[in-house]
Amino acid sequence: MSGPVQEPDRECSDDVLAGVEAREGRRTSVAGLDVVRVLPTKGRRTVGAWCFVDLMGPVDAEQPDPLEVGPHPHIGLSTATWLLEGEALHTDSLGTEQVIRPGQLNLMTAGGGIAHAELAARPPFRGAQMWIAQPEGTRHGRPAFEHHAELPQVEVGDATALVFVGTLDGAGSPARTDTALVGVDATLHGGAVTFPTSAAFEHAVVPLDGRLRVGPEVVEPGWLALVPAGVEELRIEADGPDARFLLLGGEPLGEDVAMWWNFVARDRVELEAAWRDWRDRTDRFGDVSSALERIEAPVPPWVRADG
Ligand code: MN
Secondary structure, three states: OHHHHOOOHHHHOOOOOOOOEEEEEEEEEEEEEEEEEEEEOOOOOOOOOEEEEEEEEEOOOOOOOOOOEEEEEEEEEEEEEEEEEEOEEEEEOOOOOOEEOOOOOEEEEEOOOEEEEEEOOOEEEEEEEEEEEEOOOOOOEEEEEEEOOOOOOOEOOOEEEEEEEEEOOOOOOOOOOOEEEEEEEEOOOOOOEEOOOOOOOOOEEEEEEEOEEEEEEEOOOOEEEEEEEOOOOOEEOOOOOOOEEEEEEOOOOOOOOEEEOOEOOHHHHHHHHHHHHHHHOOOOOOOOOOOOOOOOOOHHHHHHOOO
């Protein structure tokens, strides 16, 4: 339940950050569901290996089916699904059938190829869909799926944090990481928190509820605060009584990724090969057991241009 990468997302590159910088997300829709895409954003394609962050919903009980995404493929990335409200059913070409609820993590790693479908049964529904680019060492490898129902929670200052990926203040998630990463869902009960961070990591602070002050910047839901590497602690202040946010970070990927549709690769040759394999129904991606309709890929714009 993610993507696809759209034309504006493909134009992003990684500019050097002078300090904390705020960016406004872009409103778009995925399978009829309103989302705010906060990454990629202007001048920034990746934060650590995090390469895609969509905030989905909220969808209230008045609205029809919140999310139905039929079978579609991925390569070269892990999808991290994190719900704030509701529940969703994940099925994939490994034979996985897994319901996910708030506070749980679904982590699907594509390697050389996987296909999956996502269905949110009923409103209310709200969540975050994130992609993590795989490094050269694992991106051609076997696909995999993990569900983590129990994740460590840690109190830091005035904040309560659930650690879904990596480690924060000694609390470590059991989830797989292919590069050094952290992913946390934090609730700040007024006041401020200073998180210990790795100086080797760059970070993004993604507000979910309430306004936050991150360094000199004030950000609110729909925005992103980018924090360059080199800091050993990160102070975040609530600009109101309560605030909730995601803290995402990691070692800079150090590889130029090429993203198109649901694929993360290194160049157009690889992207085009994946597109052909999905179109031609080769055995690269496998079959997904789903009542939803298979999603066909559009023709890549550079293929269209070549006639
Ligand atoms: Mn997907």
